[in-house]
Amino acid sequence: MAKGRIIIDEDKCKGCNLCTFYCPVHILELNKEKTNARGYTPLMVTDPDKCIACSFCAMMCPDSVITVERFIKEDNHG
Amino acid sequence: MAKGRIIIDEDKCKGCNLCTFYCPVHILELNKEKTNARGYTPLMVTDPDKCIACSFCAMMCPDSVITVERFIKEDNHG
Amino acid sequence: MINEQLIIAGFGGQGVMLMGQLLSFAATNKDINTLWFPSYGPETRGGTANCSVTISEESVNSPVISKPDSLIIMNKPSLAKFQDKLKKDGCLFINTSLVKDVPIRDGVNVYKIPANDIASKLGNPKVANMVMMGAYLAVTKVFSQEDIIEVLKEKFVGEKASLIGINQEALNEGAKAVTL
Amino acid sequence: MINEQLIIAGFGGQGVMLMGQLLSFAATNKDINTLWFPSYGPETRGGTANCSVTISEESVNSPVISKPDSLIIMNKPSLAKFQDKLKKDGCLFINTSLVKDVPIRDGVNVYKIPANDIASKLGNPKVANMVMMGAYLAVTKVFSQEDIIEVLKEKFVGEKASLIGINQEALNEGAKAVTL
Amino acid sequence: MSNTKIVYEKSKALEDVHLSYCPGCTHGVIHKLVAESLVELDILDRAVGISSVGCSALNYDFFTCDMQQAAHGRAPAVATGIKRFKPDSIVFTYQGDGDLGSIGIAEAIHAAHRGENMTIVFVNNAIYGMTGGQMAPTTLIGQKTTTSPEGRTEAQAGLPLRIAELMATIPGATYIERVSVHDPKHVMKAKKALKKAFEIQKNKQGFSLIEFISTCPVNWGMTPKKAVDWAVDNMIPYFPLGVYKDKLAGENK
Amino acid sequence: MSNTKIVYEKSKALEDVHLSYCPGCTHGVIHKLVAESLVELDILDRAVGISSVGCSALNYDFFTCDMQQAAHGRAPAVATGIKRFKPDSIVFTYQGDGDLGSIGIAEAIHAAHRGENMTIVFVNNAIYGMTGGQMAPTTLIGQKTTTSPEGRTEAQAGLPLRIAELMATIPGATYIERVSVHDPKHVMKAKKALKKAFEIQKNKQGFSLIEFISTCPVNWGMTPKKAVDWAVDNMIPYFPLGVYKDKLAGENK
Amino acid sequence: MGKVLMKGNEAMALAAIKGGCDAFFGYPITPQNELPEYLSKHMQANGRVFVQSESEVAAINMVYGAAGAGARVLTSSSSPGIALKQEGITYIAGAELPAVIINVMRGGPGLGGIQPSQGDYKQITRGGGNGDYYLYSLAPESLQEAVDLIKESFEIADYYRNPVMIAVDGLIGQMMEPVDFDHEVKKWDLKPKDWVADGDRKSHPKNIINSLYLDPTDLENHNLKLKKKYDDMKANHQRYEMINMENAEIAIVAFGSTSRIARTAIQLLKEQGVNCGILRPITIYPFPEKAFKELPKEVKDLVVVEMNTGQMIDDVKIATMGTHNIHFYGRVGGIVPEAEEIVDAVLKARGESNE
Amino acid sequence: MGKVLMKGNEAMALAAIKGGCDAFFGYPITPQNELPEYLSKHMQANGRVFVQSESEVAAINMVYGAAGAGARVLTSSSSPGIALKQEGITYIAGAELPAVIINVMRGGPGLGGIQPSQGDYKQITRGGGNGDYYLYSLAPESLQEAVDLIKESFEIADYYRNPVMIAVDGLIGQMMEPVDFDHEVKKWDLKPKDWVADGDRKSHPKNIINSLYLDPTDLENHNLKLKKKYDDMKANHQRYEMINMENAEIAIVAFGSTSRIARTAIQLLKEQGVNCGILRPITIYPFPEKAFKELPKEVKDLVVVEMNTGQMIDDVKIATMGTHNIHFYGRVGGIVPEAEEIVDAVLKARGESNE
Ligand SMILES: Cc1ncc(C[n+]2csc(CCOP(=O)(O)OP(=O)(O)O)c2C)c(N)n1
Ligand SMILES: Cc1ncc(C[n+]2csc(CCOP(=O)(O)OP(=O)(O)O)c2C)c(N)n1
Ligand code: SF4
Ligand code: SF4
Ligand code: SF4
Ligand code: SF4
Ligand code: SF4
Ligand code: SF4
Ligand SMILES: [Mg+2]
Numbered sequence A, B: 001m002a003k004g005r006i007i008i009d010e011d012k013c014k015g016c017n018l019c020t021f022y023c024p025v026h027i028l029e030l031n032k033e034k035t036n037a038r039g040y041t042p043l044m045v046t047d048p049d050k051c052i053a054c055s056f057c058a059m060m061c062p063d064s065v066i067t068v069e070r071f072i073k074e075d076n077h078g
Numbered sequence C, D: 001m002i003n004e005q006l007i008i009a010g011f012g013g014q015g016v017m018l019m020g021q022l023l024s025f026a027a028t029n030k031d032i033n034t035l036w037f038p039s040y041g042p043e044t045r046g047g048t049a050n051c052s053v054t055i056s057e058e059s060v061n062s063p064v065i066s067k068p069d070s071l072i073i074m075n076k077p078s079l080a081k082f083q084d085k086l087k088k089d090g091c092l093f094i095n096t097s098l099v100k101d102v103p104i105r106d107g108v109n110v111y112k113i114p115a116n117d118i119a120s121k122l123g124n125p126k127v128a129n130m131v132m133m134g135a136y137l138a139v140t141k142v143f144s145q146e147d148i149i150e151v152l153k154e155k156f157v158g159e160k161a162s163l164i165g166i167n168q169e170a171l172n173e174g175a176k177a178v179t180l
Numbered sequence E, F: 001m002s003n004t005k006i007v008y009e010k011s012k013a014l015e016d017v018h019l020s021y022c023p024g025c026t027h028g029v030i031h032k033l034v035a036e037s038l039v040e041l042d043i044l045d046r047a048v049g050i051s052s053v054g055c056s057a058l059n060y061d062f063f064t065c066d067m068q069q070a071a072h073g074r075a076p077a078v079a080t081g082i083k084r085f086k087p088d089s090i091v092f093t094y095q096g097d098g099d100l101g102s103i104g105i106a107e108a109i110h111a112a113h114r115g116e117n118m119t120i121v122f123v124n125n126a127i128y129g130m131t132g133g134q135m136a137p138t139t140l141i142g143q144k145t146t147t148s149p150e151g152r153t154e155a156q157a158g159l160p161l162r163i164a165e166l167m168a169t170i171p172g173a174t175y176i177e178r179v180s181v182h183d184p185k186h187v188m189k190a191k192k193a194l195k196k197a198f199e200i201q202k203n204k205q206g207f208s209l210i211e212f213i214s215t216c217p218v219n220w221g222m223t224p225k226k227a228v229d230w231a232v233d234n235m236i237p238y239f240p241l242g243v244y245k246d247k248l249a250g251e252n253k
Numbered sequence G, H: 001m002g003k004v005l006m007k008g009n010e011a012m013a014l015a016a017i018k019g020g021c022d023a024f025f026g027y028p029i030t031p032q033n034e035l036p037e038y039l040s041k042h043m044q045a046n047g048r049v050f051v052q053s054e055s056e057v058a059a060i061n062m063v064y065g066a067a068g069a070g071a072r073v074l075t076s077s078s079s080p081g082i083a084l085k086q087e088g089i090t091y092i093a094g095a096e097l098p099a100v101i102i103n104v105m106r107g108g109p110g111l112g113g114i115q116p117s118q119g120d121y122k123q124i125t126r127g128g129g130n131g132d133y134y135l136y137s138l139a140p141e142s143l144q145e146a147v148d149l150i151k152e153s154f155e156i157a158d159y160y161r162n163p164v165m166i167a168v169d170g171l172i173g174q175m176m177e178p179v180d181f182d183h184e185v186k187k188w189d190l191k192p193k194d195w196v197a198d199g200d201r202k203s204h205p206k207n208i209i210n211s212l213y214l215d216p217t218d219l220e221n222h223n224l225k226l227k228k229k230y231d232d233m234k235a236n237h238q239r240y241e242m243i244n245m246e247n248a249e250i251a252i253v254a255f256g257s258t259s260r261i262a263r264t265a266i267q268l269l270k271e272q273g274v275n276c277g278i279l280r281p282i283t284i285y286p287f288p289e290k291a292f293k294e295l296p297k298e299v300k301d302l303v304v305v306e307m308n309t310g311q312m313i314d315d316v317k318i319a320t321m322g323t324h325n326i327h328f329y330g331r332v333g334g335i336v337p338e339a340e341e342i343v344d345a346v347l348k349a350r351g352e353s354n355e
């Protein structure tokens, strides 16, 4: 069950692939099917359920492409 | 008995008085009676017999005014 | 007598500059006058890039080409920027893999080449520029394919020599795309 | 009407600059136009120094004085350098303590003042310049001694105030040297 | 959906524009840390940033605070002019290793020497990015650049300069630290350092400089991830991370 | 008379001219040490000295070797130009604390950074002598100068720069020492240091800088002897004498 | 405050304070040292900024920063120091910042000498930095004029958002004359400085100070905007003085302290029965071309007198375009011409054209 | 070696090597980076000196040192970098040292842009440094000419013991053209360099390299000596080309790459029946005033075309002194004019004067 999720601003993504290496649950990858307005291949999440909202991906993204949200209900279980 | 002697190039002396403080036998002083071509009061030796040819005065003189000679005979006594 | 003024335009990274240089080298090999001049957009990275190439048996004057004989267009923004400059009855080569749904002006000879698609089929998307070059040479006959290959052989030495084959293929495919 | 152009020249350290400034301050106090201009030799230290002072009820133009009305000479090299510039019938004040055995030109009024000797007698060799000033004022009457003392009082405040006495004496002695 | 909390988003100290940096260049990461620090310390609305000359020359368009673009190397002098006139402003410069370490070393040293109450964000990527990859004073021995085509040699170009170490000897400087942004842990550490520097400025405690180990994937000729790894393997050993001066805590290191 | 031996005389590396320095200024003492070192190491006839801008600007007329007069602060760059073109020459610069420490700090640092095989004679008299006594980067706290008329304060001008310490952090530098000429013993020590520096150059072992604590009796407003004493009492405590870097012996201090 | 006798450098410093100067950044150099020295004492006492920078390069960039933050800023130097500031000056002009720069000129080229000179005329009027820009450049001839112009220069700089250069020589810097510091000077019609980047975001939206325009069209527009300013200066703010010109038969063209010496020369000439006028440029940029249109018809010969090898001749040629004979008399290297030398030069010019 | 196709910056670098350049000192700046990059590889390979300096200021002072030690030295930069070198340049001129400086101009003022420009015309021809000095300044229009002139420039610099400036723009720096590197260039009559201060006392007595003359009389003499050089350049070494001038009814004045565009423009004009010549200054200092005396009588109108706001107009005015109508067409900020724009400017000028 996902602890949160990330929102990708695809148009800002430069497809640099940096963030993908830092996701502890390995759910990030470039979306080879897409090309954004600037000609880059943007990021996508392969398995959103696994996201732990750790923000590592977002921290490493030079272009502030990624917003990270934590699901609050989860907190109550804690 | 002097171990040596100093030769003062009076015209180069700026009468700064620096050397006099470093003579271990206190035989240096400015010659108030004289003014050299540039208007300075030059250095003089008050008691040449006491000179030990240590070169301290010469070392401290910024203007290379002082030449120091050692009497060689003295060495033979040593 | 050769007297060709050409503008090649696209994104940085599409090999636009190299295409122009290859033509200038080919000209130099034949002791024909030539001038190559690059122009980069205000963006250093990933911006637009274009170059002007003049090949002439007379002496070359202005490096700036105001009315090109031919135009090779590698991406969308470049078409908009340059097509109006093209001489009447000039040749317009368009990489239709990336330039779609754009109105094209009248009074010029249009050659549509899906260069990226062809290049991908050849197994190396980077040779899209050579596909366009093949088409350009086939139509204008400014130089033969061999002239270009000769330059490539001079430039691609050592490791890079292995790339000559695919470039040759790309030239061929480009030529085919406009002669079929 | 005052219209005086004066050059004062000597070694650096003889108070040459100050003399000129005192005259300019005195002029300013009286709302008379004045201009003081210094000139140092190429040697920064221990070289020659001179200043030009113009005092005039008309407006002052050139800061450079080519034909001074008066000349105050504090040392030997300055005499050689400046005496020929002095106006015909101008006043030449010479510090004979330091300027000896030098030919002096004709056609000018010469005042010989052994300024250093007088100053030493007064107990402060540094006031040789004020001795010369006393002589200068006594002869030219450009200003009174009081005018100069007033300036000194404005400038020498605090500790320095104690120096006014000896300066006054120096002025007197200088005056005496030329009026006896 | 309503039960979510944003835990990471683009800083409001950054304009909503495309950054001119190449894909994966860590200049962008460092920008975020600057932006976040200004916001978190509540000093954004009195900040003036100084863009220098380098790949970051255009960052006057990226930060939402007042900005001045300075001549190559002179950002600390420009910052001095602003700060002396407006002592309550928060002034930072953002400079590369060419800008600060080469042409501008005098201005950096003398801003520290005078103890100017400002913060320098120093981005060391061991190369001149903007001009296409020439040798920088921090280029490593053996590193190939367009002006050291066979790799930098000591005989021709000397040993690379260590800026944090050099700046730490300056009596007027308050805080000097070297950090890296090669993984999330170090990003967090780097941010802490930068916030500390800005806090020192906020408290009028003087000059601070944070040196960031950064990458230049394009001119190093590597993918962004490879570049980050190269920095860890090659730069950090020569440019050790850590606090080089902390006047407020006594001199460390 | 025939039985005498000259044990001290004017160096033949000094021209027989009047030095432009004020009476008792230790610039003159330092000149002698430079001259004697060149003669004793037998490198006078391949030496090029670089006069800088300061009271020593005119010393192209004082040394008997080839001389070049450099723009203010740029002597190390001029020296680099000469040395790179003529690697077998012996090149030294002679620079004041304004010249090297202020306007020329970048050139000094980068000559060291590149490991240029040259020697810098750095004369620290804590003031701008030539221009009439303005504050230098090495002016001490509380010291009155014409631009710090109430005495230098940390708030206005920062803490004085320590050049030897700063230069010692530069990986490219080979030898850095601070000496003084306030008494014969220290004059001898200073000469040893300077000779060592020139020897390193002669052996093509790289960059050396010797910082001399010097006086400015005129602008300090003291007799020459008082000035020397003031230097001992005030400068040496802040600028400790010693070897700051000796690459050949491993790093000392 | 009545007239005060002051050294030129100090008077210029005090004039800056009176002109509302908020900040000074500079580096020592002869013959202008008394200026920063005076300010080191009196700026801080007045709660203003004084910084002795590490170099001229740093000084001019500090000026850039402070001016960009809204300050009225001054820097001063002498010839080689001004040469070093050229990059900074072109940045200030490019970023459209107001600043006042005083150049107390000495002999050149290179380290040159420390005596008075007007050898930087071209450096000042043609811009030593890169690109299309100019400095509004004033060349006072007396301390009173220097003081008045410096006070006003801060207004002019603010008005044009462009650096103003005060071009004087060592004579003006070193001489003492009585000066009235309370002369009223022209107030220019100034807009609020809403463009400053000073971090005070409570009072204005984000501002950027910049001279970089990567897009050529933007840069062209920027250049044309700047050119408008220079055209406006030329059209509306040439300054000059015509001296003894009514019945003149010949005229001297001279600026700054040289024109003062020329004033003495024309008195001497009058004694010899020669009526000589002086056309004195007060702005050397914009060059007072208008003045030349006002010359009496009788004046056919112009004697340019300068303390350089003839740098102003170009401007006189451009202003006259062949309508006058142009003669030159100059001294260089720190030598100040005497009035008699100028007299001779005028007589020679007169003789030549009467031949 | 036949013709080689090279980028301008690289061709200029190789030309320097062919011209006997012993040492290069420089700092990176767009759009001239390929020049030092090429030399970083090829100077050392040839046993010569290449140093990437810490700044432009350091570079020009390294040039001073190496030139003073007898080397043939080169530095290159672009507009703001050249602004920074001004103090060093005036020192080199003051100390009478030979050196070659290449300025690959970009848009200004300040940081400006990186596209081609001719905006430094005044910085180059009027000297941005202090004092009375000039640079022998060459403005080639093609790579072949650039290569030939650079090879010769080392001779000229040595002959005059004065810096030579090569003024090109980003177009020349970035374009590729086939070049023959083996053209013979003029050998100047050079004296042995017996004045060098290189420490080689076995081959010469003590030498001093210096620009400081504290005694004004010495400095005046020095200035007059320098002036003689500049007068000699003016009298004997103006260079220019007259293009299509025989039957011209109007003429363009243009230098560097602008003149190439003008060449295309006059072909277009000919198609329209207008016979237009080009007066192309090759030396921009000394300005080829002689060329204007050679203009056919029919040419009454001159159209100055530049990539700046009109900086050469002054020189054209001085050269013509009212004998011609002067028109101007310029583009700025990195925008290169097209031939058609020049055609229009010429037609407009022709129209105006026919009105
Ligand atoms: C006076 C001057 N010299 C040189 C340049 C050219 N220049 C622009 S950026 C740059 C180097 C930038 O390198 P760095 O500071 O390391 O920044 P990076 O691009 O690597 O982030 C240079 C030399 C310039 N603009 N101005
Ligand atoms: C570019 C430039 N700036 C300033 C000066 C003026 N100047 C001459 S000497 C000097 C300071 C010298 O001080 P320092 O280097 O300490 O030498 P010192 O006279 O004390 O021996 C200055 C600022 C100059 N000549 N050139
Ligand atoms: S927030 Fe963490 S877990 Fe989720 S995608 Fe990003 S790195 Fe992976
Ligand atoms: S989200 Fe950011 S880090 Fe990830 S690929 Fe896109 S630009 Fe790169
Ligand atoms: S040599 Fe020694 S003893 Fe002799 S006078 Fe000099 S200091 Fe005195
Ligand atoms: S001999 Fe030298 S140290 Fe002694 S007083 Fe004379 S100048 Fe000074
Ligand atoms: S050139 Fe290098 S430093 Fe500059 S933006 Fe690109 S990757 Fe980053
Ligand atoms: S001013 Fe000072 S440093 Fe210069 S010579 Fe005089 S005493 Fe020495
Ligand atoms: Mg970098």
Ligand SMILES: [Mg+2]
Binding pocket: F054, F096, F097, F098, F123, F124, F125, F126, F127, F128, F129, F136
């Ligand atoms: Mg000093």
